[in-house]
Amino acid sequence: MNDIAIESILQEERKFNPPDQFVQKAKINSFEQYQQLYNKAKKDPEAFWAELAANELHWFKKWEQVLDWKPPFAKWFVGGKLNISYNCLDRHLNTARKNKAAIIWEGEPGDSRTITYAQLHREVCQFANALKELGAKKGDKVAIYMPMIPEAAIAMLACARIGAAHTVIFGGFSAEALKDRLVDAEVKVVITADGGYRKDKVVALKTQVDLALAENSVPSVQKVLVVQRSKELTQMQPERDYWWHDLQKTVSADCPAEEMDSEDLLFILYTSGTTGKPKGVVHTTGGYNLYTHMTTQWIFDLQETDVYWCTADVGWITGHSYIVYGPLSNGATTVMYEGVSRPSNPGCMWDIIEKYGVTIFYTAPTAIRAWIKMGDSYPNSRNLTSLRLLGTVGEPINPEAWIWYHRIIGAERCPIVDTWWQTETGGVMISPLPGAIATKPGSCTLPLPGVLVEIVDLDGNAVKTNEGGYLAIKYPWPSMMRTVYNNPERFRQSYWEHIPPKDGQYFYFAGDGAREDTDGYFWVMGRVDDVINVAGHRLGTMEIESALVSHQAVAEAAVVGKPDEIKGEDIFAFVTLEGSYSASESLANELKQHVAREIGAIARPGEIRFTEALPKTRSGKIMRRLLRGLAAGQDVAGDTSTLEDLSVLDKLREAI
Numbered sequence: 001m002n003d004i005a006i007e008s009i010l011q012e013e014r015k016f017n018p019p020d021q022f023v024q025k026a027k028i029n030s031f032e033q034y035q036q037l038y039n040k041a042k043k044d045p046e047a048f049w050a051e052l053a054a055n056e057l058h059w060f061k062k063w064e065q066v067l068d069w070k071p072p073f074a075k076w077f078v079g080g081k082l083n084i085s086y087n088c089l090d091r092h093l094n095t096a097r098k099n100k101a102a103i104i105w106e107g108e109p110g111d112s113r114t115i116t117y118a119q120l121h122r123e124v125c126q127f128a129n130a131l132k133e134l135g136a137k138k139g140d141k142v143a144i145y146m147p148m149i150p151e152a153a154i155a156m157l158a159c160a161r162i163g164a165a166h167t168v169i170f171g172g173f174s175a176e177a178l179k180d181r182l183v184d185a186e187v188k189v190v191i192t193a194d195g196g197y198r199k200d201k202v203v204a205l206k207t208q209v210d211l212a213l214a215e216n217s218v219p220s221v222q223k224v225l226v227v228q229r230s231k232e233l234t235q236m237q238p239e240r241d242y243w244w245h246d247l248q249k250t251v252s253a254d255c256p257a258e259e260m261d262s263e264d265l266l267f268i269l270y271t272s273g274t275t276g277k278p279k280g281v282v283h284t285t286g287g288y289n290l291y292t293h294m295t296t297q298w299i300f301d302l303q304e305t306d307v308y309w310c311t312a313d314v315g316w317i318t319g320h321s322y323i324v325y326g327p328l329s330n331g332a333t334t335v336m337y338e339g340v341s342r343p344s345n346p347g348c349m350w351d352i353i354e355k356y357g358v359t360i361f362y363t364a365p366t367a368i369r370a371w372i373k374m375g376d377s378y379p380n381s382r383n384l385t386s387l388r389l390l391g392t393v394g395e396p397i398n399p400e401a402w403i404w405y406h407r408i409i410g411a412e413r414c415p416i417v418d419t420w421w422q423t424e425t426g427g428v429m430i431s432p433l434p435g436a437i438a439t440k441p442g443s444c445t446l447p448l449p450g451v452l453v454e455i456v457d458l459d460g461n462a463v464k465t466n467e468g469g470y471l472a473i474k475y476p477w478p479s480m481m482r483t484v485y486n487n488p489e490r491f492r493q494s495y496w497e498h499i500p501p502k503d504g505q506y507f508y509f510a511g512d513g514a515r516e517d518t519d520g521y522f523w524v525m526g527r528v529d530d531v532i533n534v535a536g537h538r539l540g541t542m543e544i545e546s547a548l549v550s551h552q553a554v555a556e557a558a559v560v561g562k563p564d565e566i567k568g569e570d571i572f573a574f575v576t577l578e579g580s581y582s583a584s585e586s587l588a589n590e591l592k593q594h595v596a597r598e599i600g601a602i603a604r605p606g607e608i609r610f611t612e613a614l615p616k617t618r619s620g621k622i623m624r625r626l627l628r629g630l631a632a633g634q635d636v637a638g639d640t641s642t643l644e645d646l647s648v649l650d651k652l653r654e655a656i
């Protein structure tokens, strides 16, 4: 565990009340209303969630028990039967939502599509039947490795419809990273596209799939379903590869939703941890559906006419919960954009807001910082008056970026919801309710109803107000991860043992440092483990180190996060070389390239420093604190008493 840098905690005093104009129409529009809801949930969480589950979701069969909590394993709505694709589609069809836009999609080359609920239902049913034809059935695992096109969401819903668990793998991951995940999840069918548009070029996704599957390296994979997107040339392997547009012509559009148990696997999503390979975070059906449904309503004050846009990729949990499942379960209109903002198209986000009259905009601090750099003239020259609410997610937001977002994008009219959560939590845990809770730039404010957060030390004792500590959650919530796929022991170790249970009280350890201020507001400071957050992407330093040492020139590697103005953190790698290699700029570039090939471009180190030795303790542990300090350009003379060889430090200083 890393030390918590208490000095670095933001001290920010400004407070913004929810704007009157917003409050007038908000569904939860006073602090008292929030408190009532919060206290009701706290008093009897099971009754609270049961009432919402009964009122807000469709169940084929009601549950017998709300919560079965055998720490650290929770089951919610035990014995209940439902289907999340039914809740996202079928139940809207007998309402005025039938012909409402479910997905508005903006393609990167400028093409676009609007899909109504009725059309989406039809297409999901067809896709589900195509999957069945390829042999996928309830209980199977299906991988989705796709660009941001409607078919990515359709594929997810189709899997859910037939009861096959999906594992979405971000399209920016390499063949190698893809293979690891396909193997771990025992995937039977892979859904991909010939190619996808990313930052002005086409990424040949199907080619990556072919590489991942080469030489039968993933024996569980039987079929590959390919969506045509870019017309990128691809070799279709007979008996294995099928075009979606071919199957679509023959399959029926009738596919009743499978009755799933509340605790049936809905999806596995891989995320980075401190040690080892990425872990498969397991989410199940009932609790996840309810929690993402409710939080979408609460956090975004969702109204029937909203045009909601979350800029994440469906490859991440944000895309799962707040592009696909949460919004669609509520019958909302969700915008999907295939591209990302970039220097060659600096106004693209604002164009889309203007074009579709987006009312709710949810994005990441790293993107906001990049827009600040691009200049105010881009947003200022577009009509953004449709916006009524803004959100952020993924990392702490610095107050400067918050204020810019508030003024330039929100015209001081839109509340900002800074939402803290994780892949593991399934849905947002701490966030303002925009019509009820005053915001402070840089604070995610207060926990949502049903969420019990405490800042504690490693013994589970609450720390004092304004003192830094570890963010822990003290009661199960419906969308919490159930386990690490195929590895319950790792689940226990990673999340439940850092802070040992005390008198029957269990603490979910989030891996973040935080403090609580005198108003009870939470200020998340960032990871306290060896996970770094690069432009909102979560990476384990150890994964990058393993990728580096897999190169023949590298003897040892230590990776740390270095503060970065735009990305939040950048990857800084210290490397020692094998005897016959010598340091050079071309080798540094080759190593960067190597990491990108092994994991994906998101893991490419920003800087590589060659050094003769790494600073280690007498027991041989790399002193990352020292390296982090060096990377950040700080004077690390401080506590070096445990350093084995002091001269290493001088050499490192020279290297920098």
Ligand code: WT7
Pocket: 271, 317, 318, 392, 393, 394, 395, 396, 397, 418, 419, 420, 421, 422, 423, 424, 444, 510, 511, 512, 524, 525, 526, 527, 533, 536, 537, 538
């Ligand atoms: C980590 C989880 C779940 C959304 C996308 C990231 C950091 C997330 C905030 C926030 C400060 C945040 C934490 C967390 N984080 N949101 N609003 N303020 N930090 O999901 O990849 O699982 O990463 O992102 O460090 O532990 P993820």
